[in-house]
Amino acid sequence: MMHLPESCQVAVVGSGIAGLTMARELALSGVRSCVVLEAGPVGDLRHKNSLPGDIGLRLWHTAAADPYFARSWSSNRPPHFHRSSGIRRRVGGRSLYWHGVCLPIENDVLRAGAWPPSVVDALGSVSGSGWYADTARRLEDWLGEPLDASRGPLEAAVLKWLLAQGYFARTVPQAARFDRATGIRVPYSPVEHWLREEPGGLPPVHARCEVLEMTPTASGRVALTLDSGGSHRVLVAERVCLAAGTLPTTVLAGRLMMRVAGTDECRLEGLNDHIVQGFTASVPRRVLALPRLPGDALCYVPRTDPTESNLFVDVTETSDPDRVLLTAWTMGEQVGGDSAVRVPRAPGAPAVVDVRFSARDHCVIGHQTRQLGELAERLAGKPLPTGEWHFAAGSPEYLPARTRARAHRGDGDGIAFFPYVYPLGSVDHESGTLPLGSSVADDYGALRCLPAVRVAGPAAFPRSGAANPSLTTMALATGQARATSSTL
Numbered sequence: 001m002m003h004l005p006e007s008c009q010v011a012v013v014g015s016g017i018a019g020l021t022m023a024r025e026l027a028l029s030g031v032r033s034c035v036v037l038e039a040g041p042v043g044d045l046r047h048k049n050s051l052p053g054d055i056g057l058r059l060w061h062t063a064a065a066d067p068y069f070a071r072s073w074s075s076n077r078p079p080h081f082h083r084s085s086g087i088r089r090r091v092g093g094r095s096l097y098w099h100g101v102c103l104p105i106e107n108d109v110l111r112a113g114a115w116p117p118s119v120v121d122a123l124g125s126v127s128g129s130g131w132y133a134d135t136a137r138r139l140e141d142w143l144g145e146p147l148d149a150s151r152g153p154l155e156a157a158v159l160k161w162l163l164a165q166g167y168f169a170r171t172v173p174q175a176a177r178f179d180r181a182t183g184i185r186v187p188y189s190p191v192e193h194w195l196r197e198e199p200g201g202l203p204p205v206h207a208r209c210e211v212l213e214m215t216p217t218a219s220g221r222v223a224l225t226l227d228s229g230g231s232h233r234v235l236v237a238e239r240v241c242l243a244a245g246t247l248p249t250t251v252l253a254g255r256l257m258m259r260v261a262g263t264d265e266c267r268l269e270g271l272n273d274h275i276v277q278g279f280t281a282s283v284p285r286r287v288l289a290l291p292r293l294p295g296d297a298l299c300y301v302p303r304t305d306p307t308e309s310n311l312f313v314d315v316t317e318t319s320d321p322d323r324v325l326l327t328a329w330t331m332g333e334q335v336g337g338d339s340a341v342r343v344p345r346a347p348g349a350p351a352v353v354d355v356r357f358s359a360r361d362h363c364v365i366g367h368q369t370r371q372l373g374e375l376a377e378r379l380a381g382k383p384l385p386t387g388e389w390h391f392a393a394g395s396p397e398y399l400p401a402r403t404r405a406r407a408h409r410g411d412g413d414g415i416a417f418f419p420y421v422y423p424l425g426s427v428d429h430e431s432g433t434l435p436l437g438s439s440v441a442d443d444y445g446a447l448r449c450l451p452a453v454r455v456a457g458p459a460a461f462p463r464s465g466a467a468n469p470s471l472t473t474m475a476l477a478t479g480q481a482r483a484t485s486s487t488l
């Protein structure tokens with residue numbers, strides 16, 4: 001087992017996209033005394049997409065199938081923040097599951113007032129300069145081509161069809177390498193840098209090392225109580241970067257707030273996830289005017305008013321050469337999330353997610369339903385039966401819908417649509433409980449109650465927009481690491 005020191009300059013809690021991006025940037029910024037503390041074990045470090053057949057898909061959707069799945073909270077409104085809502089407790093965290101979609105938060109959302117202006121300026125833009133551009137450049141170096149490079153003739157045909165239908169569609173930027181031998185796209189994970197042992201050295205990752213509690217010391221440092229392989233240890237750090245996933249980060253920060261304030265209650269507001277619903281269908285190639293060449297496509301139609309949602313269209317081959325599997329989904333923002341996390345004082349006691357839908361959420365759900373209905377009508381030439389989606393009830397579920405669509409053998413140009421819904425918390429985009437520039441954290445995520453502790457990852461997003469979170473998570477972690485190293 002790797003030797004865990006008694007003190008260090010920076011302790012990074014969590015080894016997912018946020019934690020490992022921060023740890024690497026701290027090393028690149030010259031911080032030599034840094035450790036990464038990870039509650040889970042070092043498992044198989046391959047991304048789930050590298051696993052054969054449908055195993056990866058099932059690991060994601062069927063929590064019980066994944067030995068690394070963990071949920072340390074309960075929900076007042078299952079299936080939301082229940083069912084497959086959880087983290088993956090292992091070195092690499094959810095970076096070994098994500099799909100690599102890299103969209104920045106929309107400019108109008110960043111500039112609407114919730115995000116601190118200094119951070120918005122520092123984020124910059126993907127095509128310009130700043131943290132977004134630095135992050136995109138690194139991902140493109142890894143990928144060997146632009147993030148939004150075309151996936152080939154099949155995608156070009158899908159884009160053409162969407163444009164002809166009046167959609168302002170584009171290729172989805174994705175940090176995922178195509179493996180010609182298997183025909184599979186495998187997304188980037190920062191774990192790869194540790195496997196390659198980059199020159200200059202990266203901070204050690206201590207697996208099976210769970211942070212239980214944080215306590216301020218008299219000198220303004222932080223004493224971390226750890227469960228390290230079954231025995232309790234204390235590590236004193238000058239700075240702590242909390243990157244344990246939104247819910248565990250919320251709980252650790254909430255307990256620290258209670259300790260500092262001497263209270264027994266902590267309720268952190270603003271929890272949100274994306275509102276996602278869609279359909280899957282077996283579609284004749286000729287409906288989309290697709291070439292007879294095998295391929296795949298992942299396109300999106302950027303968010304429009306009033307849907308507040310990005311519309312995605314994914315096309316893959318099926319065993320029937322005359323048909324493709326088309327999956328469409330719409331992903332919308334929960335603005336200001338009315339949901340909250342109640343953090344218990346006692347270590348080990350589960351947090352409670354108090355799920356609430358706002359009137360605005362219901363509007364987004366209604367607009368999304370119409371948006372999906374319109375797309376289905378354009379594909380099939382007839383309207384979808386109404387009442388297919390029941391977002392609040394979290395039904396129908398995705399996996400059964402996909403299985404039914406794959407098994408469907410339509411005749412001629414017939415298309416059957418199989419709708420599905422992702423309950424809140426199961427999209428894995430949960431965020432917003434410890435927002436930058438708020439009463440709980442400063443512009444760069446330092447907690448007001450103890451500035452030596454900085455919050456990273458989606459928990460720190462003041463608003464999420466419709467974009468998938470990880471490009472922003474990596475960009476922000478890069479900037480936060482630079483800010484941390486400059487104060488040491």
Ligand SMILES: Cc1cc2nc3c(=O)[nH]c(=O)nc-3n(C[C@H](O)[C@H](O)[C@H](O)COP(=O)(O)OP(=O)(O)OC[C@H]3O[C@@H](n4cnc5c(N)ncnc54)[C@H](O)[C@@H]3O)c2cc1C
Nearest residue numbers: 014016017018039089093094099100101211245468469470
């Ligand atoms: C199937 C799937 C597809 C996705 N696709 C995309 C996509 O295409 N684009 C996108 O932007 N996003 C996507 N996401 C979301 C994205 O993966 C997550 O938002 C992101 O990985 C979260 O990263 P994180 O570092 O904040 O948290 P995590 O990856 O959850 O990492 C947190 C780590 O902290 C550890 N930890 C927790 N508590 C403690 C503790 N007390 N002490 C020590 N360690 C602790 C955990 O074990 C975990 O390893 C997807 C997610 C999934 C599951």
